[in-house]
Amino acid sequence: MESDLNLMGDEEMANPAVSARRLLAGPRCRYYAGFQPPFYIVSRYKDVSDLLRDPKRFLSGHGQGPNFAHPVGVVSDPPQHTFFRNLVQQDFLPRSIARLRPRLTEIARELLDAVEDREVWDLHDDLAFPLPVTIICEIFGIPTDDLVQFKLWSDASVAALSSEDPALYAAELARMRDYVLTLLQAKRSGSDDGTLLTRVARARRDGVSISDDEAVGLVLQLFVAGNETTTSLITNFMWRMLSSENLWADFCGARIDIDKAINESLRFDPPLLGLFRTTACEVELGGTVVPSHTKVLTHYGAANRDPAVFDNPDVFDVHRPTRKILSFGLGIHVCLGAELARLEARVTLETLRARCPRLQLVDDGKRIGPFLFWGRRKLPVRNL
Numbered sequence: 447m448e449s450d451l452n453l454m455g456d457e458e459m460a461n462p463a464v465s466a467r468r469l470l471a472g473p474r475c476r477y478y479a480g481f482q483p484p485f486y487i488v489s490r491y492k493d494v495s496d497l498l499r500d501p502k503r504f505l506s507g508h509g510q511g512p513n514f515a516h517p518v519g520v521v522s523d524p525p526q527h528t529f530f531r532n533l534v535q536q537d538f539l540p541r542s543i544a545r546l547r548p549r550l551t552e553i554a555r556e557l558l559d560a561v562e563d564r565e566v567w568d569l570h571d572d573l574a575f576p577l578p579v580t581i582i583c584e585i586f587g588i589p590t591d592d593l594v595q596f597k598l599w600s601d602a603s604v605a606a607l608s609s610e611d612p613a614l615y616a617a618e619l620a621r622m623r624d625y626v627l628t629l630l631q632a633k634r635s636g637s638d639d640g641t642l643l644t645r646v647a648r649a650r651r652d653g654v655s656i657s658d659d660e661a662v663g664l665v666l667q668l669f670v671a672g673n674e675t676t677t678s679l680i681t682n683f684m685w686r687m688l689s690s691e692n693l694w695a696d697f698c699g700a701r702i703d704i705d706k707a708i709n710e711s712l713r714f715d716p717p718l719l720g721l722f723r724t725t726a727c728e729v730e731l732g733g734t735v736v737p738s739h740t741k742v743l744t745h746y747g748a749a750n751r752d753p754a755v756f757d758n759p760d761v762f763d764v765h766r767p768t769r770k771i772l773s774f775g776l777g778i779h780v781c782l783g784a785e786l787a788r789l790e791a792r793v794t795l796e797t798l799r800a801r802c803p804r805l806q807l808v809d810d811g812k813r814i815g816p817f818l819f820w821g822r823r824k825l826p827v828r829n830l
């Protein structure tokens with residue numbers, strides 16, 4: 447029933463499939479007053495796709511979250527968006543990413559070596575969290591000596607994105623900005639070491655250096671966008687696999703296609719349940735008139751379960767034929783790191799199945815806090 451929707455209530459936080467079901471049973475565009483400021487939600491696959499392909503009427507520059515923000519880095523609209531995306535995208539093209547495979551395999555092996563003698567370990571803390579942070583640091587040329595600090599900063603960033611009171615996280619986020627600014631300043635002089643950090647530090651637009659705020663903002667976007675999400679892809683995948691003994695055994699016995707299974711995990715358990723656009727003008731959406739300058743949530747979690755597109759959408763089917771899922775967004779803002787995220791997941795899962803074919807869940811662990819995100823921040827497992 448329409449009025450039941452409560453994105454931040456216990457039931458839907460524990461199982462966002464419930465939100466998806468309620469949204470898909472309601473109007474194509476629904477008003478949601480359970481947040482300050484209130485927003486609208488689109489949930490049908492076609493509506494979400496159409497909206498994401500319409501960046502003139504649905505803007506990114508007011509922020510990806512429910513709160514209004516200023517344009518920063520790639521969270522902006524053309525031409526600013528085009529400039530910043532072009533600046534960083536060469537490092538994320540398929541051929542650049544494919545070169546990372548040996549190093550990713552090495553990181554996964556080292557992390558699993560460290561838990562080899564432990565009967566119980568945590569899939570999040572010991573594997574799914576450190577792997578993406580380490581590789582993104584290496585892509586940038588950022589030291590990897592303080593992963594725990596990075597984790598605290600990433601947590602603060604994602605919490606601020608979904609919070610009614612982002613000021614709560616301001617002090618932590620200011621420390622993160624200072625840290626990145628110091629790194630960038632060090633890269634402005636000296637020889638060009640070819641790292642992404644140096645390219646950002648020395649970027650010029652129309653002949654003028656980009657500002658400190660722009661450089662820091664861009665680095666942080668890439669840093670934060672890829673960590674929590676890829677970690678959640680790995681934990682969500684393993685949670686589903688281990689919740690059914692046969693699935694993990696079949697996966698380890700190579701009876702399941704790894705790419706199809708990753709795609710199904712992304713469809714069924716999207717690490718980002720949705721993100722926001724802001725209307726540039728009054729817009730009519732499925733019979734609802736949305737005023738200008740209003741936030742609209744594109745709910746990937748619901749769109750991925752739209753029965754008009756996916757047969758038996760509420761079934762986790764690792765053999766499902768691959769169809770375009772919306773978990774990485776679409777259009778000009780489509781995820782820059784999708785190739786990297788898929789490779790990270792593939793390498794981690796291949797390494798894990800070779801090393802731990804008899805892995806078991808201890809319990810369901812804990813959910814990540816912010817309502818827009820879906821993943822485990824604890825997932826204890828036992829090596830048999």
Ligand code: HEM
Binds near residue numbers: 506531667668718
């Ligand atoms: C499973 C993991 C990931 C998921 C589910 C995910 C999801 C998304 C989504 C939904 C968007 C669209 C944002 C929008 O339309 O406003 C996006 C954009 C983006 N993602 Fe990812 N992402 C993942 C991994 C990564 C990684 C590893 C990176 C690495 C750097 C990354 C970097 C970015 C960036 C920079 C954007 C903004 C692109 C733009 O606005 O042009 N993501 N991601």
